[in-house]
Amino acid sequence: MGRGLFPDELSPSAYDIDYEAFYQKGYRGVIFDIDNTLVLPDAPADERAAALFQRLHQIGYGAIVLSNNKGPRVSSFAQGVGGDYVAGGGKPLPRGYRQAMRQIGTDEAHTLFVGDQIFTDVWGANACGLYTILTTPFTRREEIQIILKRILEWPILAVYKLIHHQK
Ligand SMILES: [Mg+2]
Incomplete structure (x- = not known):
């Protein structure tokens, strides 16, 4: 299990994960961040995201989006992909993750x-004991408070990659 600020693994994107293999290992649920994970920040649900949710449901997963964003953005996205959602998730606090798992x-x-x-996604998911996969953001053009957190991410990623011998 990932610890603290360190993810269990890195993936280029949410669309490059071998969900079938995780299902074989016993995983039955996937909780996704939305912005910069499934689509560009504030972008609506697209065909690729909808196809991913459809694929996950076909495998047998429960799939849900957990966002700190407000209700309408999150609910319309969830509707677009045909999945469940938790809005105003309060990541990294545990309550949103637990609510998502209940749902x-x-x-x-x-x-x-x-x-x-x-500092939101991985930190909170680790605190809840989930298996955490950190994806590369689609864009670096982000809100200022996120850019500040990105700077703090650099040394953590550097250490992670050193430990795991990844480039
Ligand atoms: Mg995000």
């Missing part, structure tokens, strides 16, 4: 978390 009927031992930020 898809999974627990921390059988749920993956996929997101692009260390």
